[in-house]
Amino acid sequence: MNRKRNLLILVGVVLLLAALVSGFVLMQTSAKDVLVQTLETMATIEDGHAVVELDLDSVEKTGSATIEVWARQGEDGPGAFRMHVLESSEADSAGAVFVSDGETVWAYKPSENQVIVGTAEEAKAMMAEGEFGMGDFDRGEHEDGDYQHPENAEEAVAMLLEYFTANNKSSDEINGASAYRLELVPIAEQMPAEYIAVGGFVNLWVEKATSLPIAFEYTGGSMGEFSATASGIEINTGLDDALFVFEIPAGVEVLTFADLEPQSLTLDEAAGSAEFEFLTPTETPEGATLVDVLEVQGVIVQRYTLPDGGSFTIAQGVGDEAPIPPIEGQPVEVREVSGTLYVAEDGGQVLLTWSEDGVQFSVAGDLTMDQALAIAESLQ
Numbered sequence: 064m065n066r067k068r069n070l071l072i073l074v075g076v077v078l079l080l081a082a083l084v085s086g087f088v089l090m091q092t093s094a095k096d097v098l099v100q101t102l103e104t105m106a107t108i109e110d111g112h113a114v115v116e117l118d119l120d121s122v123e124k125t126g127s128a129t130i131e132v133w134a135r136q137g138e139d140g141p142g143a144f145r146m147h148v149l150e151s152s153e154a155d156s157a158g159a160v161f162v163s164d165g166e167t168v169w170a171y172k173p174s175e176n177q178v179i180v181g182t183a184e185e186a187k188a189m190m191a192e193g194e195f196g197m198g199d200f201d202r203g204e205h206e207d208g209d210y211q212h213p214e215n216a217e218e219a220v221a222m223l224l225e226y227f228t229a230n231n232k233s234s235d236e237i238n239g240a241s242a243y244r245l246e247l248v249p250i251a252e253q254m255p256a257e258y259i260a261v262g263g264f265v266n267l268w269v270e271k272a273t274s275l276p277i278a279f280e281y282t283g284g285s286m287g288e289f290s291a292t293a294s295g296i297e298i299n300t301g302l303d304d305a306l307f308v309f310e311i312p313a314g315v316e317v318l319t320f321a322d323l324e325p326q327s328l329t330l331d332e333a334a335g336s337a338e339f340e341f342l343t344p345t346e347t348p349e350g351a352t353l354v355d356v357l358e359v360q361g362v363i364v365q366r367y368t369l370p371d372g373g374s375f376t377i378a379q380g381v382g383d384e385a386p387i388p389p390i391e392g393q394p395v396e397v398r399e400v401s402g403t404l405y406v407a408e409d410g411g412q413v414l415l416t417w418s419e420d421g422v423q424f425s426v427a428g429d430l431t432m433d434q435a436l437a438i439a440e441s442l443q
Contacts, residue, residue: 094229094245095220097269102216104274110135111298114149121287126152133306137165143307162309169309178311181320189320226253227265235268237278238294242268256408260391261286270296285391325357325364332356333363339381339422346441348434351375367428375428377438381421397439404432415439 110133117128128151134144148159155174162169168186170179213219223229227247235244247265249258263284270277275298280290311317333356334341341363350370357364362380369375392403395415402417414427415435424442426435 092231092243094231094243095224097231097243097245097274098220098223098229099216100274101269101276102219105276106216108136108298110300110302111296112300112302113293113296116292116294118290119287121289128152128156133302135302135307145306160309162307164304164307169311171309171311171315175316176314177316177318178309179318179320179323180311185320189323223247226250232266234271237268237270237292240270240272240277242270242277244268323360325359328356328358328363330356333358337363337379339379339420342379342442344377344438344441345443346437348430362423369429371429373429375426375430375435375438377442378425378427379422381423395436397436398442402439404435406432 112131112133114129114131117130119126129149131147131149132144133146135142137143143165144161144163146161148156151157151159155172158173160169160171162171163183163186166183168179168181168183170186171177211222213222227249230246230248231243232246233244235242245267247267249264251259261284263281263286266278266280266282267276268278269275273296275296277294277296278290278292280288282288282290328336330343336358338361343365347367348369351367353365354368355366357366360380362378365377367375367377392405392414395402395404397415397417398419400417400419402415405414405416407413410431411429412427413430413432413435414425416423416425417439418424424439426438430438
């Protein structure tokens, strides 16, 4: 009898524990609920301030920065903002200030003793332009007409979950704040092949007390890792208008965005204005026609069209390395130096980059690998 009673007690305890565990699981906030609440909270933000720490560790570049940001929502579009680069592993970026009142944009770089001033529309247009003669290499196309804007937070999260699996993985401490850690894993069948090849997933930390995102991490991919962590977050405090106006320091060179617009040159003018030995190709694909020579912030770009409607560019200039597309490149030898070749997934476009005697070069466009290498080898 005692044995039966003990067994019944044991079974009862197990069932009770199972019920408690099941209830605990049911009480756990789902990743979907956290995301919906986060978007609903962010929709209430009129202004905010934070200090953000950024870290990048990729196959191409490693660096870090700490920035302080103030921002205010606009009524019909982008609002006002102010950003100070407090610290940076890139010495020439430290101390940089970017300010906009919603109409005018100021970009101040102390290392160059220079301020660029222009309208918000001009700044947006310049950011949208391709740099270093890369053109539209492997950018892909986006048809605005095909994009359905979500009506509310629930719809936005539902659209996100068509592409990512979201899980509430843990409760962590971020800068002393208790936060949910959400893991967002791309759904392979829904993602473009180039992103699947790179791999990786996203961790997002959302503060429990405020439902605000306070940290972000991309990790696990073959191209490297990136993280951003915010502290000192303040929202809806009523920021002073003076924050969004920049007082230009005395003695600073002032440029406009118009000054940075590409300038058309002849080949002779390009050769005469370049601060390096300007090279032109002696070999191009059959039917290629030189249509323009542009000077873009010290970089000289030769633009060619092809008989089939395609095009390509040859760019050369002193300065930072050329931007690269988000795909893996392959090392090649070009002009007796090491270069990197990037080929679009469909093979229709290539980008060849290399450095020679302190000058950065690129050949990019609707070319084959052999054509790009032949053009590069023929430069003189």
